[in-house]
Amino acid sequence: MPLPDTDARRRRLLLGMAALPLGCATHPTASGDGAALEVADGVFLLPGVRGEIGPDTRGRIGNAGFIVGPTGVIAVDSGVSHRHGVQRLAAIRQVTRQPVRALVLTHARQEFLFGATAFQAAGVPVVMHRDAARLMASRCEGCLKTLVSLLGADELAGTRVPRPDIEILGPDTADRLPDIGRPVRLLMAAPDHPGVSPGHLAVLDERTGTLFAGALLDAGAIPDVQDADLAGWHAALADLRRRSLQHVVPGHGPTSSPALIDRVARYLTQLAARTAALLAAGMPLSEVADAADLPDFATDDHYDTTHRRNASIVFLRQERALMLGTGTRTSPN
Amino acid sequence: MPIRPARRRLLALALWPFAARAAEGGLPSNVGHGDSSKQWEHLRSQLFGTRPIASGADSVMQLVVPLRAAYGASVPVKIITRVPQTPERYLKRLTLLVDKNPSPIAATLDLTPALGQADFETRLRVDEYSHLRVIGELDNGALHMDSRYVKVSGGCSAPPNRSALHQIGKTQFRLPEGLHPGAVTPAEVSVVHPNDTGFELNQVSLMYIPPHFVRRVQVAYADQRLFDAETDFSVSENPSWRFNFVPRERGLLTAEVEDTKDGRFTGSLDPWAAP
Numbered sequence: 001m002p003l004p005d006t007d008a009r010r011r012r013l014l015l016g017m018a019a020l021p022l023g024c025a026t027h028p029t030a031s032g033d034g035a036a037l038e039v040a041d042g043v044f045l046l047p048g049v050r051g052e053i054g055p056d057t058r059g060r061i062g063n064a065g066f067i068v069g070p071t072g073v074i075a076v077d078s079g080v081s082h083r084h085g086v087q088r089l090a091a092i093r094q095v096t097r098q099p100v101r102a103l104v105l106t107h108a109r110q111e112f113l114f115g116a117t118a119f120q121a122a123g124v125p126v127v128m129h130r131d132a133a134r135l136m137a138s139r140c141e142g143c144l145k146t147l148v149s150l151l152g153a154d155e156l157a158g159t160r161v162p163r164p165d166i167e168i169l170g171p172d173t174a175d176r177l178p179d180i181g182r183p184v185r186l187l188m189a190a191p192d193h194p195g196v197s198p199g200h201l202a203v204l205d206e207r208t209g210t211l212f213a214g215a216l217l218d219a220g221a222i223p224d225v226q227d228a229d230l231a232g233w234h235a236a237l238a239d240l241r242r243r244s245l246q247h248v249v250p251g252h253g254p255t256s257s258p259a260l261i262d263r264v265a266r267y268l269t270q271l272a273a274r275t276a277a278l279l280a281a282g283m284p285l286s287e288v289a290d291a292a293d294l295p296d297f298a299t300d301d302h303y304d305t306t307h308r309r310n311a312s313i314v315f316l317r318q319e320r321a322l323m324l325g326t327g328t329r330t331s332p333n
Numbered sequence: 334m335p336i337r338p339a340r341r342r343l344l345a346l347a348l349w350p351f352a353a354r355a356a357e358g359g360l361p362s363n364v365g366h367g368d369s370s371k372q373w374e375h376l377r378s379q380l381f382g383t384r385p386i387a388s389g390a391d392s393v394m395q396l397v398v399p400l401r402a403a404y405g406a407s408v409p410v411k412i413i414t415r416v417p418q419t420p421e422r423y424l425k426r427l428t429l430l431v432d433k434n435p436s437p438i439a440a441t442l443d444l445t446p447a448l449g450q451a452d453f454e455t456r457l458r459v460d461e462y463s464h465l466r467v468i469g470e471l472d473n474g475a476l477h478m479d480s481r482y483v484k485v486s487g488g489c490s491a492p493p494n495r496s497a498l499h500q501i502g503k504t505q506f507r508l509p510e511g512l513h514p515g516a517v518t519p520a521e522v523s524v525v526h527p528n529d530t531g532f533e534l535n536q537v538s539l540m541y542i543p544p545h546f547v548r549r550v551q552v553a554y555a556d557q558r559l560f561d562a563e564t565d566f567s568v569s570e571n572p573s574w575r576f577n578f579v580p581r582e583r584g585l586l587t588a589e590v591e592d593t594k595d596g597r598f599t600g601s602l603d604p605w606a607a608p
Contacts, residue, residue, distance in 0.1 A: 134536040138492070146461065198536075226404075282509030284454050284521075284575055286409035289399060312404040317494075320571055323505060323525050324497050 036095050039247050039255050040208035042068040042182070044095060046088050048252060050221075050301050053080070053111065059151050060084055062111030065212055065249050066092050067205045069180030072101035075124070076203045076212040076249075078115030080147070082158040085115025089122055100124045101178035104186070105164065106214025107197040108136035109224070110143045112251070116162035125165035127177065129188060131199025133164050135227070168201065182207050187239075195232035196223075202240075209246030216240070217264050219253030221301035225310045230268055237265050252301065270294050271307075275315040279322065288315045364482045370464055372432040373480075380428065380438075386468065386476040393424075394469045396479040405485040406493075407456040407569040412467050414451040418444070418577075424451040426470040431567050433463035435532060439567035444560045447578065449517040454575035458530070458567050459485045492536075493527040493570035500525050504600025506586045512604050515581055522552055522588050523573035524598065530566040547572045549591040555584025580604055 036044040046064040053059040059080035066075040073096060078085045092100060103119040105112060105128045113136060116126045128136070140161045148156045166176060170191055177184055183206040189195035196215045203212040211217075215224065216236055225233075245258040274292050283291060292311030297303060367388060377386070387393075397411035414424055427442040439457050457465070466480040503525040510519050524547055531544030546566040552559045552574070559578055578586070583605050590598040 131536075137539060138534040138536040149462065282507070284409065284411070284509070285407070285456060286397065286399070286411045286454055288409075308399075309404045312407065312409075316404075316407055316571075319523075320494060320525070323503065323523060323571065324500055 034091075036066070036091050037255075039065070039249060040205070040210045043205050043208050043210045043247070043249075044068070044092075045249050045255055046091055047254075048111065050253075052302070052305055053147070053150055055151065058084075058155060059111060059147060061252060062109070063249060063251060063253075064088055064112070064115075066095075066100070067180065067182070067184055067203075067210075068096045068098055069182040069184075071098065072178065072180035073098050074177060074180055074184050074203070075100050075103040075119065077106055077112040077214065077251075078103060078119060080111045081114050081151070081156050082118050082160070083155065085118030088115055089118055089124075098180075101180055102127050102166070104128070104177070104201060104203055104212075105132065105162070106202060106212065106251075107200045107227075108132045108140065109197070109215065109227075110140065110147060112214070113140070113162060114144070114147070114156075114159050117158070117160050120162065120165070125178075126162055127166045127168065127201075128164035129199030129201050130167045130169050131194070132197065132201070133167055133199065135198050136161060137163075168199075187211075189232055189236050193232035193235055194227075194229045195236040197227040200236075204243070204245075209244055210249065211240070211243075211245050211247070212249045213240075213251060215251050217248055217250040217256075217260050219248070219250040219256040219260055221250070221252035222297060222303055222306040222310065223251075223264055223267060224302075224306050225268070225271070225313055230272060230314070233268060234265060237261050267294070267297055270296065271310055272314055272318075275311055276318055279315055279318050285312060285315060288312055364462075364464075366464075366481050368464070368482070370432045372437055373430070373464065373466065376430060376432075376437060381468070381476060384474075384476055386478045388478045388480075392477040392479055393471075394467050394477045394479040396465060396467045396481050398465055398481040398483050400481070400483065405459050408459045408465075408483065408485055410455055410457050410465060412451075412453040414469060418446050418448045418451045420446045423448075423472050424469045425472050427451070427453070428466075428468045428470075429455075429457070430466040430468070431457060431459055431463055432466070434458065434460050434567045435530075436565050436567060438565060440562055440564045442560050442562045445558050447554065447557050447559050448576060449579040450577045452575075452577060455573060456569040458569055459483055492533055493529065495527050497525070502526065502590060502592070502596055502598030504588050504590050504598050506588070506600060506602035506604075508602075508604055509575075512580060516579065517577045518580055518604070519575060519577055520586060520602075520604070521573055521575045522550065522586075522600065523571055524550065524588075524590050524600075525571055526592065528566055528568060528570045528572060545592065545594055547590060547592050549589075550574065551589045552576065553587050554578045554580070555582060557584075 036046055039045050044066050048062045049057050049060055051057040064077040066073050079088050103124050103126050185204045187202040187204055202214050202216055240261050248256045248260050278288055278291055288311050289308035393415040395413040423446040424444050429440040430437050431439050444451055462484050464480050464482050468478045470476055505523055507521045512518055526547050528546040529542050529544055533542045535542050547564055550562040585601050585603050587601045
């Protein structure tokens with residue numbers, strides 16, 4: 001990454017300072033159905049709340065947002081339930097009467113996608129990458145069943161696994177977003193580099209340099225490696241560093257400066273180094289989650305859950321690589 | 334495995350009253366580790382009839398599972414036996430259960446005194462909030478149990494890794510703490526295998542991927558049997574077992590593995606030659 005010029009650095013510092021009070025303001029209640037917050041000119045965050053998916057948060061832990069153009073609105077991510085989607089669409093309506101031209105689902109994780117049917121019911125087409133749509137179709141009925149047991153049937157009333165109206169296949173179809181009179185770009189990984197999650201999309205508002213990062217970046221919250229190819233994720237982060245971003249709306253946590261990219265990369269690097277050391281020491285999986293503490297990230301949201309799971313997952317992958325690459329030869333009878 | 338007909342289920346019910354302590358919203362948030370379940374009552378009568386089963390402080394079995402388990406596709410489960418494994422008194426069989434899994438009997442292990450200490454660790458798939466149980470049977474027929482209630486779910490788990498399919502069945506041993514000649518030595522055997530459950534949808538075709546899993550692992554040291562594991566798809570991908578053996582004289586650790594498509598694989602290690 002080229003060194004930023006002084007002005008850019010100053011802007012980042014200012015933004016970093018601004019991010020703090022904004023960060024507090026983005027999590028005022030545990031309801032997760034709060035009003036939109038303007039991140040940049042015409043770009044809005046619909047904040048999720050801190051915590052885990054459970055009755056206390058009603059599962060409303062994922063961020064969403066939208067971009068208002070002269071002729072329409074692009075919405076990014078929806079919510080954890082049909083009801084949540086209805087409320088988020090209503091929050092958009094409170095800001096603008098422009099028609100919502102499309103809803104982009106950045107990736108197949110429950111707190112971002114189950115509100116989509118509410119947008120579809122209002123005539124908004126849902127845009128998703130084909131690979132993310134496939135992942136969603138293959139597993140999200142199971143997620144929904146778990147969600148019902150966690151949040152109760154009432155909270156999930158009317159919730160279904162959505163089916164996208166527009167499937168993105170690759171970079172050459174990235175311009176398939178409906179026109180809203182301002183440039184909005186879909187960012188995606190190369191097909192052979194699944195990155196953070198199969199078919200992951202990020203949405204860039206080019207006028208303000210605001211990135212809706214989806215699963216690529218979490219702020220003050222542990223990123224989830226469950227669907228990720230770590231090398232591909234690092235490549236995607238390197239790509240983000242080359243872009244002139246001003247603001248980042250992460251999947252979880254408050255709006256941040258682009259310095260967040262380096263923090264997420266640092267987490268992934270530390271995580272992999274830690275589990276590799278535990279594997280080399282012969283530690284059994286049962287002790288890995290406890291032993292994989294990373295003090296730099298210990299106060300992050302989801303540290304007690306996602307981080308422990310991440311450690312198990314990366315440990316298992318490294319163990320598998322070890323099994324495939326070294327050790328005694330075997331032969332079928 | 335001998336499946337006994339369901340008899341005198343009423344007695345089992347009386348012994349294991351299901352404490353239905355549902356929290357608000359019907360959430361099973363305060364279920365006790367020692368509680369019974371509908372599924373367990375049924376399994377108990379099928380597997381053990383009306384035989385008494387020691388539990389709590391009276392049990393020689395201990396089950397260690399992360400309470401808020403890390404990863405539903407691979408939940409580490411540690412089995413500790415509170416007595417040594419000797420020819421005079423030994424654990425001859427272990428049954429490992431996941432109450433609410435589609436196929437709750439994850440594994441049945443036949444054990445020999447040659448283990449020295451009948452402790453094990455493996456990884457299980459846990460599909461929804463469920464009790465995990467281990468039931469140990471001593472050579473005199475006495476049954477001992479321990480159970481843990483685990484809050485984890487596999488609903489959003491990543492699918493198994495199916496790359497390197499040509500290496501399916503590759504079976505390896507490791508000695509995580511090195512060799513302790515003449516003393517109880519931990520070892521681990523693992524098999525490269527997706528252990529497909531048959532319940533997973535192919536992401537492209539949206540057809541179910543057929544079941545294909547390791548059903549038997551037989552482990553020996555110096556031609557003496559240590560344990561035979563009969564396993565199901567509740568065991569995670571790349572099945573692995575940590576166990577103990579006592580290397581008194583020089584010999585090989587060997588494993589014979591069989592899967593549900595009649596794939597047969599072997600692995601071995603000379604623990605004395607290990608680096």
